[in-house]
Amino acid sequence: MRITETAYAKINLALHVRRRREDGYHELETLFAFVDTGDVLTAKPAAQDSFATVGEFAGVLDNPFDNLVARALGALPRSQGLAVTLEKNLPVAAGLGGGSADAGAVFRIVEALHGLPEDWQARAAKLGADVPACVLSRTHIGLGTGTEQESVEDDLAGTPVLLVNPRVPLSTGPVFKAWDGADRGALPEGPASKIAREGRNDLEAPAISLCPGIAEVLAALQTTNPWLARMSGSGATCFALYDTVEARDAAAAAMPGEWWTMAGRLR
Numbered sequence: 001m002r003i004t005e006t007a008y009a010k011i012n013l014a015l016h017v018r019r020r021r022e023d024g025y026h027e028l029e030t031l032f033a034f035v036d037t038g039d040v041l042t043a044k045p046a047a048q049d050s051f052a053t054v055g056e057f058a059g060v061l062d063n064p065f066d067n068l069v070a071r072a073l074g075a076l077p078r079s080q081g082l083a084v085t086l087e088k089n090l091p092v093a094a095g096l097g098g099g100s101a102d103a104g105a106v107f108r109i110v111e112a113l114h115g116l117p118e119d120w121q122a123r124a125a126k127l128g129a130d131v132p133a134c135v136l137s138r139t140h141i142g143l144g145t146g147t148e149q150e151s152v153e154d155d156l157a158g159t160p161v162l163l164v165n166p167r168v169p170l171s172t173g174p175v176f177k178a179w180d181g182a183d184r185g186a187l188p189e190g191p192a193s194k195i196a197r198e199g200r201n202d203l204e205a206p207a208i209s210l211c212p213g214i215a216e217v218l219a220a221l222q223t224t225n226p227w228l229a230r231m232s233g234s235g236a237t238c239f240a241l242y243d244t245v246e247a248r249d250a251a252a253a254a255m256p257g258e259w260w261t262m263a264g265r266l267r
Helices: 068-075 098-114 120-127 131-136 172-178 192-198 204-210 213-222 245-254
Strands: 003-020 026-046 050-054 081-087 140-144 148-150 160-165 228-231 238-241 260-265
Touching (some): 003 098, 003 228, 068 098, 120 131, 131 140, 131 148, 204 213, 213 228, 245 260
Antiparallel strands (some): 003 026, 026 081, 140 148, 160 238
């Protein structure tokens, strides 16, 4: 039996950083959303776990034994091994939760074959703050470090979205370190579209200070008349939301060829 699961690209439609915590993490309020495309994992039962990577960004995973796919496999009890192949289509260190999305896909594969333990959320959170959200892969609000989930009225499903990355990796830690510490207020209340429109990404300015190419991407996206263009997560990927697929595809065609792009819809 072979099972295939998409590791859906994660975007933060809004990301408000409220304060630095005593444990070194940051108190966040974010609106998670997921694109209907991303990495692809294929798995089949095996005598023991194994892991292989293919795809455009496979070479970036420098240690195949210490990545989130392998760690997710090790975090879940099963009666048999899994041979997993990861088609790595999402750039790494890009604000798309790529590794977390891959781990989330592993959880869904194991769920389909064996079911998940009752404490799966705690196991997922130990792998990374975005992993519980990526297991669900649906629009919702994330609180705390992002691991606490709160439902939201999702009026954005099916919205055409374009992802653009200047092909510059940007690690999360330095971006948070460059944040100025100012609390600019809570997420707006209301449906997802209202939160997205009226929200912000507090990491955008510090990320641009480290990677000026983000500002170029945002400026290019703004010329394509999206109803929203913003950086995702800690960057460097930016996204734009459009009213029609035709507008999205025209925008994709207008981006410089050296940039990475991916078109899809919000789930």
